[in-house]
Amino acid sequence: MTTWSFFLEHHAEIFDTTLEHLTLVIIAMAFAILIGVPLGMFVVQRPALRTLALGIASILQTVPSLALFGFLIPIPFIGGIGRRTAIVALVLYAILPILRNTYVGLTGIDPSVLEAAEAMGMTDAQILWRVRLPLALAVILAGIRTATVITIGVATIAAVIGAGGLGTFIFRGVAMVSDAVILAGAIPAALLAILADLLLGLLERKLKVS
């Protein structure tokens, strides 16, 4: 069976699985952004917490993804077999680039701009929302972009704990020793990653203020 004919024959299944994969990624990214960005904003003024948060996030990222999925299975509430566990692991992976870029973006602003903002009588909250955050947005988005590409890749491994997604094809193909089946998972996953990188890159360029 050629790869091409497998693709033709199973296009509906491949499409559904791609959607399933994308859903997994979007849910995980939504949580990662909702945690990473506010956490980054919170630790900017708190050096001790910052070291701790960035440290924990860095350690989490060094754990091999397969091991992380394994570790989470026995943990009550967030663990077990299935999508929920996979999402938790993906969120843990995605947080670091988002957290780090939020922090870097918020602190990498021209000091004379911040001094002017303070001297003009803007409150801390106004400086954060009207000056720091808009100026950091492009950098934060770069973090989200990196995290999205990572998540699309790592999400293929989530299939081993029964989360579905394009990894299903890859692991099935490995078991069947079938290139066609492996590629049915690998090609859409790669395309998703490229597409996400491209679209978020465009958005990033649009938001950049020099």
Next chain:
Amino acid sequence: MNAKPMALPNSVIEFRGVTYRVPPANGHALVSDISFAVHAGETLVLLGRSGSGKTTILKLTNRLLLPSAGHVLVSDRSTSDWDPIRLRRGIGYVIQEAGLFPHFTVAENVGLVPALENWDSGRIARRVEELLRLVGLDPGEFAARRPRELSGGQRQRVGVARALAADPPILLMDEPFGALDPVTRSELQREFSALARRLGKTIVFVTHDLREALLLASRIALLEAGRIVAVGTPQEFLHIDHPEVHAFTASLTTSLVTQPGAST
């Protein structure tokens, strides 16, 4: 406002024995035992070399810093008693690199403080237009531009317009023309000197350029290593017998020789 009997009736800013040390509390003193008063409508120029404490005095005035000892009074009230936000909204601040917000247009930069003060949008737009004209920029051409689309001189003009936006009685200016080329600088100095006389603001102006000080000052205060060593009107100042004054007057004659066009 709780007027203290000691204060001069028309001193808008007053420093009484002010020392500022870098934290921790016993750290290096950036300014030591500084006392002076700035009267309504006058331009006090703080003259001194880099690191003499000029900028620290500005930052103590709008409470970006609080004194380690002594009192800074603005409108007869200690800055430590002022709500910092209210205090700063009444003080315009212009710095060397302008510090314009790169993500705002010129109009949004100038209109920021009025917007923070909840003016309605029509009033802000009129005020922005008025101010851009005042600093010599055509509103039609410049209002919608971003700071990166301006020259250094234009950025400083916008910086001045922004500082004047909510009509604050006090202006603090930290080497506002320091980063400009000599021609643009003397152009802006002359325009600003005329503008300052017309507006009647109380101005504290920081510079290391004696020529600029002589042009703009009602009085000059010379700083050396965090202390005021000489004070006088421009006429008096040139005749003060102090080594640091001599150092500056010597630099003046040099600069007149090297910039013949600027001697007017």
